Amino acid sequence: xxxxxxxxxxxxxxxxxxxxxxxxxxxxxxxxxxxxxxxxxxxxxxxxxxxxxxxxxxxxxxxxxxxxxxxxxxxxxxxxxxxxxxxxxxxxxxxxxxxxxxxxxxxxxxxxxxxxxxxxxxxxxxxxxxxxxxxxxxxxxxxxxxxxxxxxxxxxxxxxxxxxxxxxxxxxxxxxxxxxxxxxxxxxxxxxxxxxxxxxxxxxxxxxxxxxxxxxxxxxxxxxxxxxxxxxxxxxxxxxxxxxxxxxxxxxxxxxxxxxxxxxxxxxxxxxxxxxxxxxxxxxxxxxxxxxxxxxxxxxxxxxxxxxxxxxxxxxxxxxxxxxxxxxxxxxxxxxxxxxxxxxxxxxxxxxxxxxxxxxxxxxxxxxxxxxxxxxxxxxxxxxxxxxxxxxxxxxxxxxxxxxxxxxxxxxxxxxxxxxxxxxxxxxxxxxxxxxxxxxxxxxxxxxxxxxxxxxxxxxxxxxxxxxxxxxxxxxxxxxx
Numbered sequence: 284x285x286x287x288x289x290x291x292x293x294x295x296x297x298x299x300x301x302x303x304x305x306x307x308x309x310x311x312x313x314x315x316x317x318x319x320x321x322x323x324x325x326x327x328x329x330x331x332x333x334x335x336x337x338x339x340x341x342x343x344x345x346x347x348x349x350x351x352x353x354x355x356x357x358x359x360x361x362x363x364x365x366x367x368x369x370x371x372x373x374x375x376x377x378x379x380x381x382x383x384x385x386x387x388x389x390x391x392x393x394x395x396x397x398x399x400x401x402x403x404x405x406x407x408x409x410x411x412x413x414x415x416x417x418x419x420x421x422x423x424x425x426x427x428x429x430x431x432x433x434x435x436x437x438x439x440x441x442x443x444x445x446x447x448x449x450x451x452x453x454x455x456x457x458x459x460x461x462x463x464x465x466x467x468x469x470x471x472x473x474x475x476x477x478x479x480x481x482x483x484x485x486x487x488x489x490x491x492x493x494x495x496x497x498x499x500x501x502x503x504x505x506x507x508x509x510x511x512x513x514x515x516x517x518x519x520x521x522x523x524x525x526x527x528x529x530x531x532x533x534x535x536x537x538x539x540x541x542x543x544x545x546x547x548x549x550x551x552x553x554x555x556x557x558x559x560x561x562x563x564x565x566x567x568x569x570x571x572x573x574x575x576x577x578x579x580x581x582x583x584x585x586x587x588x589x590x591x592x593x594x595x596x597x598x599x600x601x602x603x604x605x606x607x608x609x610x611x612x613x614x615x616x617x618x619x620x621x622x623x624x625x626x627x628x629x630x631x632x633x634x635x636x637x638x639x640x641x642x643x644x645x646x647x648x649x650x651x652x653x654x655x656x657x658x659x660x661x662x663x664x665x666x667x668x669x670x671x672x673x674x675x676x677x678x679x680x681x682x683x684x685x686x687x688x689x690x691x692x693x694x695x696x697x698x699x700x701x702x703x704x705x706x707x708x709x710x711x712x713x714x715x716x717x718x719x720x721x722x723x724x725x726x727x728x729x730x731x732x733x734x735x736x737x738x739x740x741x742x743x744x745x746x747x748x749x750x751x752x753x754x755x756x757x758x759x760x761x762x763x764x
Contacts, residue, residue: 284584284587284588284589284650284651284654285588285589285590287589287651287654288589288590288593288594288597288654289590289593291597291654291658292593292596292597292600295597295600295601295604295658296600298600298604299600299603299604299607302604302607302608302611303607305611306607306610306611306614309611309614309615309616321448323446323448324446324448324452327441327442327446327448328455328456328459330503330507330508331434331437331438331456332456332459332460332463333503334394334434334500334503334504334507334508335434335438335460336460336463336464336467337496337497337499337500337503338397338398338401338430338434338496338497338500339430339460339463339464339467340467340470340471340493340496341401341405341493341494341496341497341500342401342426342427342430342493343467343468343470343471343472343599344471344474344475344489344490344492344493344496345405345423345489345490345493346468346471346472346475346595347471347472347475347476347479347489347591347592347594347595348475348479348486348488348489348490348591348592349581350363350578350581350582350585351479351486351581351585351591352408352486352487352490353366353416354582354585355485355486355487356411356416358413360582362413363578364578364704365417366416366417366420367420367574367577367578368700368704369417369420369421369424370420370421370423370424370427371424371574371699371700372424372700373420373421373422373423373424373425373428374424374427374428375697375700376424377424377425377428377429378428380425380428381425381428381429381431381432381433382432384396384429384433385432385433385436385437390433390436390437390440391437391504391508391509393429393433393436393437394429394433394434394437394504394508395501395504395505396429396433397426397429397430397433397434398497398498398500398501398504399501400422400425400426400429401422401423401426401430401493401497402494402497402498402501403419403422404419404420404422404423404426405419405490405491405493405494405497406494407419407422408487408490408491409487409491435457437508438453438456439453442456461606465599465602465603465606466603468596468599468602468603469596469599469600469603470596471489471595471596471599472592472593472594472595472596472597472598472599473592473593473596474489474492474592475488475489475492475592475595476590476591476592476593476595476596477592478492479591479592480590480591480592556678557746558678558743558746559678559679561739561740561742561743561746562671562674562675562678562679562743564735564736564739565625565629565671565736565739565740565743566671567698568698568732568733568735568736568739569628569629569632569667569671569733569736571697571698571699571732572632572636572699572729572732572733573664574699575699575725575729576657576660576729579722579725579726580594580598580657582722583639583643583648583650583653583657583722584650584653584654584657586648587648587650589650589654594654597654597658598657598658598661599661601658601659601661601662601665602661602662602664602665603665604662604665605628605661605662605663605664605665605666605667606665606666606668606669607665608662608665608666609621609624609665609666609669609670610669612624621669621670621673621674622670622674622740622743622744624666624670625666625667625670625671625674625740626737626740626741626744627663627666628663628664628666628667628670629663629667629733629736629737629740630737631659631660631662631663631666632660632663632664632667632733632736633730633733633734633736633737634659635656635657635659635660635663636656636660636726636727636729636730636733637730638652638653638655638656638659639653639656639657639723639726639729639730640723640726640727640730642656643722643723643726644723645723698732705725705728
């Protein structure tokens with residue numbers, strides 16, 4: 284498995300380079316020329332990206348060796364499952380709070396809270412005490428929720444309300460962030476492998492390595508983003524008085540009222556449009572299974588001795604390849620519909636879990652086949668996320684999107700928690716299924732959930748067969764992606 288992992292990484296790196304070159308030949312630079320030529324926008328974009336990418340880098344560093352760290356501390360797989368459930372449960376509990384905090388506490392202050400909470404989360408990994416590790420998982424859930432909301436809230440607010448840049452430029456920045464995110468994920472696996480295995484510093488090393496990145500991120504938020512806050516005060520931003528005591532209670536009440544209204548409008552939109560309901564079902568089923576996969580890939584492969592950091596980089600490179608395939612498939616030359624690619628992604632995920640039910644059979648594990656199945660699953664993820672993002676943008680109104688997506692995440696995390704709790708109750712051996720069949724049964728359950736997601740996708744496009752909102756219209760639709 285050691286050699287297989289390195290060969291797979293080289294092959295995937297070559298594939299990604301080839302796909303990127305092909306995508307660049309098919310991409311017209313005309314859509315971004317106006318934004319690139321604006322020096323004020325480029326300065327503001329660089330300020331945001333260098334801070335946000337530090338936060339993403341710290342997050343990715345913690346991915347490859349989390350499960351390995353808990354095993355290193357001699358916890359049972361069932362105990363580790365509970366730690367993962369605590370992280371998911373905290374995501375459920377803190378998701379509404381993460382949407383409310385930027386309004387009540389302040390956007391920049393919420394980003395600072397993320398840096399502090401995630402740093403403490405990393406420090407808890409130095410402890411072997413189970414309840415300290417549970418606290419770390421709770422803080423990790425809070426930090427993950429803030430990472431997906433607070434930084435975006437600050438950028439959108441400053442982009443529109445402070446600098447008065449066109450809203451059409453917002454996707455340009457987040458598209459760049461998404462491109463860098465894939466590269467950071469691949470690099471994080473390589474760096475984590477270097478410190479953990481080559482330098483033999485142990486599985487806690489990547490978590491300690493993440494702390495300086497979070498400190499640098501916090502410093503940039505405190506210092507350079509503070510200059511943006513001064514511009515905000517000059518412009519008379521309404522959120523400025525949040526730091527002053529006289530009007531704080533009224534503003535906090537207003538923030539709570541806005542949050543409640545957002546939730547109610549999101550629920551109303553979800554229940555009134557069957558397309559939104561089906562899309563939410565697809566998202567809940569697909570992404571809850573991904574949380575279970577995040578838990579299981581290490582115990583399935585680790586007993587066979589692969590370098591986990593390299594395997595993690597392989598998985599992220601496969602996801603990058605899927606994202607590039609999506610760009611190629613929806614380009615003006617090929618014009619495949621995102622709905623068809625969503626169906627293909629779910630079908631690939633189903634096939635991956637179907638493979639895993641056989642490659643993790645008790646007593647006769649086949650790790651190379653399991654690795655291939657995991658890579659196919661990540662390839663499916665690379666196709667899935669841009670496809671579902673496009674469809675959400677078409678069927679969910681912009682002003683209600685935050686509320687609707689909040690309702691989507693609730694069943695998503697609950698299904699993932701139930702899956703891990705079921706594994707906790709059933710597992711009786713190693714994750715690879717060498718002494719028990721809990722992992723194999725879990726993969727079979729994931730395959731069944733993917734089959735249900737596939738039926739939901741088919742129902743969605745049967746319902747909207749002639750619905751132009753679900754279709755890509757040439758180069759215009761491509762730009763919107």
